[in-house]
Amino acid sequence: MANRIYLCLARMSKAGMEQKYIQEAFDTNWVVPLGPNVNGFEEDLKQFVGGNKEIVALSAGTAAVHLSLLACGVQFGDEVIVQSFTFCASSHPVTYLGGTPVFVDSEPDSWNMDPVLLEEAIEDRIVKTGKKPKAIVPVALYGMSYKIDEIMAIADKYDIPVIEDAAEGFGSRYDGKVLGTFGKYGILSFNGNKMITTSGGGALICPDADAKKEIMYYATQAREAYPYYQHEHIGYNYRMSNICAGIGRGQMTVADEHIAHHKHICKLYELLLTDANGITLHENPSERYDSNYWLNTILLDPNLHVVGEEHAYEIAVQGAVGGAAGVTHQAASLHTNCEPNNNVEAMRMALDKAGIESRPLWKPMHLQPVYKNNPRYENGVSESLFKRGLCLPSGPWVTDEDVQYIVKEILACIE
Numbered sequence: 001m002a003n004r005i006y007l008c009l010a011r012m013s014k015a016g017m018e019q020k021y022i023q024e025a026f027d028t029n030w031v032v033p034l035g036p037n038v039n040g041f042e043e044d045l046k047q048f049v050g051g052n053k054e055i056v057a058l059s060a061g062t063a064a065v066h067l068s069l070l071a072c073g074v075q076f077g078d079e080v081i082v083q084s085f086t087f088c089a090s091s092h093p094v095t096y097l098g099g100t101p102v103f104v105d106s107e108p109d110s111w112n113m114d115p116v117l118l119e120e121a122i123e124d125r126i127v128k129t130g131k132k133p134k135a136i137v138p139v140a141l142y143g144m145s146y147k148i149d150e151i152m153a154i155a156d157k158y159d160i161p162v163i164e165d166a167a168e169g170f171g172s173r174y175d176g177k178v179l180g181t182f183g184k185y186g187i188l189s190f191n192g193n194k195m196i197t198t199s200g201g202g203a204l205i206c207p208d209a210d211a212k213k214e215i216m217y218y219a220t221q222a223r224e225a226y227p228y229y230q231h232e233h234i235g236y237n238y239r240m241s242n243i244c245a246g247i248g249r250g251q252m253t254v255a256d257e258h259i260a261h262h263k264h265i266c267k268l269y270e271l272l273l274t275d276a277n278g279i280t281l282h283e284n285p286s287e288r289y290d291s292n293y294w295l296n297t298i299l300l301d302p303n304l305h306v307v308g309e310e311h312a313y314e315i316a317v318q319g320a321v322g323g324a325a326g327v328t329h330q331a332a333s334l335h336t337n338c339e340p341n342n343n344v345e346a347m348r349m350a351l352d353k354a355g356i357e358s359r360p361l362w363k364p365m366h367l368q369p370v371y372k373n374n375p376r377y378e379n380g381v382s383e384s385l386f387k388r389g390l391c392l393p394s395g396p397w398v399t400d401e402d403v404q405y406i407v408k409e410i411l412a413c414i415e
């Protein structure tokens with residue numbers, strides 16, 4: 001993969017700690033979904049998030065979302081309020097349980113769940129369905145915190161649990177406190193492109209030891225204490241493997257370094273884009289926010305003219321966004337109901353040609369065909385951001401020289 005500059009690729013510790021922990025697992029024959037690495041990784045994560053929560057390591061962040069919803073009592077026919085501006089892993093697990101995601105739009109400061117619309121949505125769902133939504137899922141999109149004070153105040157007022165989707169916000173803080181520790185549950189992801197990786201994996205931040213025990217029970221097929229298999233509930237096979245956890249333990253030795261690097265890359269983009277008219281870098285809206293800048297993102301003014309924008313969307317893209325090439329359906333048409341502006345697509349293509357991966361912002365869930373019938377509370381913010389935005393390379397392999405080159409190429413394609 002040499003030469004091409006990617007958004008965020010996994011990078012192992014220089015000391016090779018990941019291999020050391022994996023070797024230990026082989027040497028002691030702990031090649032199973034439990035063991036010393038799983039326990040050690042959970043302990044590392046517990047300290048990382050402040051020491052007063054419990055952690056369950058799982059096979060994916062999506063599994064963590066699924067089990068947290070289960071623990072909040074989500075059942076067939078229930079509604080869950082989910083931030084619309086997100087990756088599908090925030091909302092899909094609601095449907096796994098037979099529930100309905102109710103989508104709430106974003107506010108323009110953090111780009112995350114709008115607290116005003118959230119309260120409107122809760123009131124309206126109570127009127128329309130006669131019952132309260134079972135949980136509220138705000139998302140730390142690209143690492144940026146949500147307005148947690150306002151969201152927690154509303155959640156407390158209506159007594160609805162908050163599940164923080166901090167999959168992209170590993171190590172981000174609000175008022176100095178790590179994301180994922182404000183709500184009842186917190187989601188972490190260790191997919192290959194996240195802040196740290198276990199090749200694939202996730203974790204659930206739990207309020208206490210009892211909650212952790214219950215999550216572990218459901219993550220290991222819900223077995224009862226008998227000398228034979230006895231099942232009284234439906235469970236899942238979601239525990240993290242001891243091999244993956246070994247990678248995670250190694251990654252924890254460089255987690256702070258990775259986060260500092262992403263923030264450094266943000267500062268460089270800020271400096272180099274200072275005079276770029278029509279391009280706005282998304283940054284912490286106030287001192288209270290402390291984003292990990294997992295992905296740095298820019299907005300393009302719709303009036304900005306980018307070379308080749310007349311030819312945007314003329315050819316079908318091969319494969320899909322996010323490394324899923326080979327497992328996609330053929331696109332039915334060149335256009336969909338809502339897509340990034342032509343200048344954004346032209347810039348994406350120009351950067352691609354220059355060996356730079358960039359990506360449109362995530363298409364809001366309320367605009368996805370699969371959710372066309374779901375209730376939504378909109379203000380146009382996420383749709384407008386989606387049309388104007390682009391994610392830029394930000395990961396641990398991106399060098400200062402890369403950032404200079406990326407900005408040079410960005411400026412070169414503007415007419």
Ligand SMILES: *Cc1c(COP(=O)(O)O)cnc(C)c1O
Nearest residue numbers: 060061062087089090167189191
């Ligand atoms: C990555 C991600 C998840 C979890 O994804 P996994 O790939 O299953 O670990 C959840 N929510 C958001 C917003 C994400 O970006």
